[in-house]
Amino acid sequence: MLYRRMGRTGLQLSALSLGSWVTFGKQVDDADSDRLMSLAYDAGVNFFDNAEVYSRGESELMMGRVLKTKSWDRSSYTVSSKAFFGWRGPENKPNQHGLSRKHLMEACHEALQRLQLEYLDLYFCHRPDKNVPIEEVVRTMNTLIQQGKILYWGTSEWSAAEIMEAHMVARQLGLEGPAVEQPEYNLFRRQKMEVDYAPIFRNVGMGTTIWSPLASGLLTGKYNNGIPEESRLALEGFEWLKDKTLSEEKLNRVRSLEAVAQKLNTSLATLSIAWCLSNPNVSTVILGATKESQLTENLKALDLLPQLTPEVKIEIDTIMGTQPTLPEY
Numbered sequence: 314m315l316y317r318r319m320g321r322t323g324l325q326l327s328a329l330s331l332g333s334w335v336t337f338g339k340q341v342d343d344a345d346s347d348r349l350m351s352l353a354y355d356a357g358v359n360f361f362d363n364a365e366v367y368s369r370g371e372s373e374l375m376m377g378r379v380l381k382t383k384s385w386d387r388s389s390y391t392v393s394s395k396a397f398f399g400w401r402g403p404e405n406k407p408n409q410h411g412l413s414r415k416h417l418m419e420a421c422h423e424a425l426q427r428l429q430l431e432y433l434d435l436y437f438c439h440r441p442d443k444n445v446p447i448e449e450v451v452r453t454m455n456t457l458i459q460q461g462k463i464l465y466w467g468t469s470e471w472s473a474a475e476i477m478e479a480h481m482v483a484r485q486l487g488l489e490g491p492a493v494e495q496p497e498y499n500l501f502r503r504q505k506m507e508v509d510y511a512p513i514f515r516n517v518g519m520g521t522t523i524w525s526p527l528a529s530g531l532l533t534g535k536y537n538n539g540i541p542e543e544s545r546l547a548l549e550g551f552e553w554l555k556d557k558t559l560s561e562e563k564l565n566r567v568r569s570l571e572a573v574a575q576k577l578n579t580s581l582a583t584l585s586i587a588w589c590l591s592n593p594n595v596s597t598v599i600l601g602a603t604k605e606s607q608l609t610e611n612l613k614a615l616d617l618l619p620q621l622t623p624e625v626k627i628e629i630d631t632i633m634g635t636q637p638t639l640p641e642y
Contacts, residue, residue: 314357315615319520319596322465322492324434326391328590329612330360332524332599337363337372340603347379352605354385356612362495362522362599363428364395364439365420369402373427381429392430393522395469395495396420397439412442414453421462435522436463437495441475447482455488467493467522473509480517491519493596498523498589500532500570500629501563504637506592511639520596523589527601528563532585537568569632573625579617582607586614588629591621 315328331353337346350361363373373394380392396417399410408415421436436457438450454466468476468491476491483490494513498506498521506521513519527533567581574584589598602608630636 314359315618316357316359317596319465319493319522321518322520324391324465324492324520325359326520326522326597327357327359328595328597328615329356329358329586330362330522330597330599331358331608332362332601333372333376334362334364334367334524334601336601336603337368337375339368343375343378345603346375347382348605349602349608350376350379351383352608353600353612354383354390359389360391360393360434360522360597360599362393362524363424364393364398364437365400365424366395366398366439370400370423370427373424377427377429387430391434392428393435393437394421394424394428394433395437395439396424397442397469412438412445412450412453414449414456417450417453418457421457425462432461433463435465435467435493437467437469437493438471438491439469441468441471447475447478448486451479451483451486451488451490454491455483458489465489465492467491467495467520469495470497473505473513476510476513476519477517490517493520493522495522495524495599497525498592498595499526499528500585500588500633501528501635503635506594508637508639510594514594521594522597522599523595524599526586526589526598527582528585531563532567532570533580533582534567534571537564566633570629573628573632577617577620577625579613580610582611583613583617586611587617587621588626590614590618591626 316325317328319326331350361376363376397412399405401409410416457463476494480490496505530536571581574581586598589595600611
């Protein structure tokens with residue numbers, strides 16, 4: 314396993330990590346999650362990602378049950394949670410979602426209870442909240458750090474301007490700004506990581522725990538001939554994800570990309586994950602898997618990384634046509 318520092322912090326994250334969105338509580342049971350987490354841990358994975366909203370709290374409960382049965386040294390792995398959406402779904406009342414001090418504090422306590430942990434290594438503001446002053450968010454996250462309930466705080470899907478505002482306010486208050494951002498990043502979604510956040514990486518040095526490296530499975534090629542019944546795009550309630558993900562134009566690009574994977578004697582999934590890893594500003598790529606065979610295949614991305622030469626990456630850019638235009642400084 315390769316380990317990378319999370320931005321300019323001293324924390325080292327495995328370059329590949331395991332997430333629980335969609336899978337835990339929806340597609341896998343306790344036995345499956347135990348096998349997947351054990352396989353990941355044995356391969357050197359030291360970061361497990363979660364959130365209050367995943368399966369309305371059941372994902373954290375499931376991960377907590379697995380962790381409780383393990384004899385793993387707590388200092389050998391890191392766990393995250395995120396707060397914003399709440400876990401009650403449509404039954405959320407005022408203050409049971411968002412980034413108010415009340416919700417952030419209570420959501421953190423609930424996450425610790427569900428995960429059966431004394432502290433979270435990373436705690437994310439899952440989305441920006443236009444209704445809460447950024448000073449309140451910064452102060453609350455620092456209170457949680459001071460209480461020993463979290464070690465680092467971060468953002469997820471914030472704009473570059475919002476992240477820099479948080480850092481500016483933190484600096485003015487003599488407090489810690491967000492150390493990490495969790496954005497979507499894959500061969501179809503590149504603007505934020507490669508353009509918008511470039512000044513942040515240069516001036517602040519934030520880490521990133523990127524999600525959806527396979528574009529919800531599109532970059533595995535499994536949707537090239539329809540939607541398999543067991544896939545996440547076939548799940549009830551995820552029609553929005555299907556509409557966002559699938560288009561004939563995207564599928565044609567994926568079909569063309571298969572030639573590059575074949576030339577490198579690898580799978581589309583492994584190639585796509587390795588491509589994400591080739592960005593030095595990626596601290597860790599969060600993997601999602603329902604089967605051990607999927608996870609084993611995805612973990613091969615590290616071995617493929619040296620083969621992603623500048624020439625190969627230019628070929629990928631030509632096929633995908635998704636490379637953003639960099640601004641001139």
